[in-house]
Amino acid sequence: MNRSRFRTLLLDCLRCIGLVWAGLIVLAPVPAAAAPAFARIFTSHDVVMLLIDPVSGQIVDANPAAARFYGYPQRELRALGIDRLNTFSPAQVAEERQLAASEGRNYFIFRHRLASGDIRTVEVYSHPYVFDGRRLLLSIIHDITPGRFSRQDLWHYQAQLESMVDAQVKEIAANRARNTTVLLLGLLLQFGVIVALVLSNRRRRRVQHERDEIAAALADERRRLLDILHGTGAGTWEWDMRSDALRVNPTWLGFLGSSARAEGRLTDAAAQAFIHPHDLMRCLAARQQHLEGAHDEYECELRVRRHDGEWIWVLDRGRVVGRDPDGTPNCM
Template identity: 25%
Template structure:
């Protein structure tokens, strides 16, 4: 019967009565609840703010094993075993993996824990914010998805009683005209009220239809309505988006349009037949998008029957392409892992500690020469096939892991099927604990190390042999080392003596420069005195003047001798605290005449307050060595304007003396060699190659 009311006229004794035969689907507001209640999918309506379960369909009551009254007294947190932290982790993981569902663990009334996939859609129902959740049990098959909400419903007549009363009134022949008029007036009033209610119900129906359309279009899964000829009668927005078609392209088309091929379309036909027999269907099936790409879907079908539709089916399709790819990748990875374990002689074991049940993979049986599952493995059985000398050590290693959480690792011998022994390296770790931190499950691997043990035995024999040979060589080597040490000591003494002689030679040259000018002054003064005597011009004042000049220069020569004598004093002098600037000044005075003679400008920047505890003489020798090298470098490269820069400063509790010249620097190739003994860039007649070595 259509949604439009049918109008009938009856005439009886001049009175006219009009009656409306109201449509059966007048109560369209019941459509969503009818869809919700009769759906085979597990569905809950949850308060979005408090988490209280407002409603649950029959499938949910059956799954969770609660009555309607019991389940509507629960909060969703009462059946979700995840902690708040685990829920947040799952939400982040779903966002990262770009999936539109969540994976939780729900507890049934009998205490069973089920792994479920939950698809939740926020919605406003009767001015209340709710969450409509579709739950699918994926405990055994992780990638199976449950169907989404579908709807069906029917309307019932609202005015049967009024119509019956009117018909009885029309058949009454004893009524007076006045009473008929009164009845007519009352009927008109009733009908006006009915018309008003009818308009209100139509508006409500339109609003509810819009709500359902909105709910379906905003659902995370694709929903198709198909007729008995397997044509698409209706689809939600997600369906068009999933397959890449527009509404106009899919509407009234055969489902073959989204199948991979004609054969695929025909192979899917048995699923229709199941539904027509009131059997449930839920399979994973590949389909084809508009661009030709393949999409895997979890398909759930529900048959609906009403006065306006017969044998129509609601198909719910959930995109599981990513899951299929992950599943395929896992299968490939598992296959590769199995091949790797076989190739490397590695077996895997899993120990249920509470029930004392151990699972071996086939590789572990094969390592011992047995067929897969040749015997039941327990902790006692494992102990029985160990070598007697290894049992206690293996048991203790396991107990340490169980008590302290260390990684179980032990090398032990196993008895094979042919009674021979095989060396095994076992590694394991507890991976699951109860709420009291008691171990529940341990997993690990066993690796065949028999060949390694054989190599180890051979290696030990070889090491023992080589050790004896090495001990014999060591005795001879110790004697040779002692001889070489004595030679090196003699060599070091000669190096020091040669360096000292070279320094003495350098100092003699400096003495010559220091003495040249004062000796020249003395000679000139005496010669002038002699000349005045010969010319009879000599008087006592001349003698006094010459005497003063000679004494002044003689004192300078004596002071110079003292400086050089101090420079070559014993290097084992007692250490003391001294001003570094004084040592620097004394050293510069020794070489200053040589610098002046070679037109080398010496520029200093000295902090005179820096003190140091040590040997003044050794520091002076190092500085003199560096100043001499700077002079030689400037002369070697024939620099016209020759400069040497000396700076003394303190930084971060360290004393720095920097000596720089404007020669060409040290080649990068030899920078790592300049402190080696006998290394020199000078001619053999000019350098020993020991100055920087001794200084360092």
């Protein structure tokens, strides 16, 4: 056995003796008179010791050996909670406590993180005691990482710890994968919404462009029609059968003269007064035949009294341009 290995085994034996001796100190509440002796042992012993509040988990005190082991100054250690050192989750801590109880162990095996970030496998011997009326937990920590491969009895515990850590790593990886999937789905949904908005905007602009073209074409056709009507001197009329309102263009109104303007709102019944009595019945009959579907268009030659009283012959033509849902004509 080489000198280095012998020295390691000797240190382990000394630590174990220190653990047993320190554990005997705290098997009972510490009397006030024994407090100075306890303080000397706590500060001078080479065994890592922590005083922990069992309710909050706050480290109340740490001996110099703990400061050397964890790499924190004692002042910083007193400001930490034990959960800052223990890498186990609360569920894993509870599982290790149950495992220790089932195996009859009086210690726990945890993984503690040092100030350098290194992880050490440790045995933790804990026992409550009362000091100056305050209940505290004395935890004695023994580093078993260097002797992992020389102490076969730790293999089982190490396997348990590693399986627990592996389970935690797998859970983190699964959560990360789920979060990544949700993020990708969200991005795909957002991309789909953006594409739909772009396509909808393009379609809206295309429809608006088509509407503008149709409106321009209708305006152009209306202008041409007005030009034709103005050039030919033709009169036009539009009869709303639901209200009996009759709309005529200026040319047609010019034939009728001021007497038609005096009527105010011109109706079909009022316009019949301008038709020659001998032609009125024939005109109404021809129009009725068209309304009943006998002819595609209405056409009739009749005499109309002009504004100066003279009767003039006109060719009156028209057709139905609007119907109710039941097919009844409503505009001509």
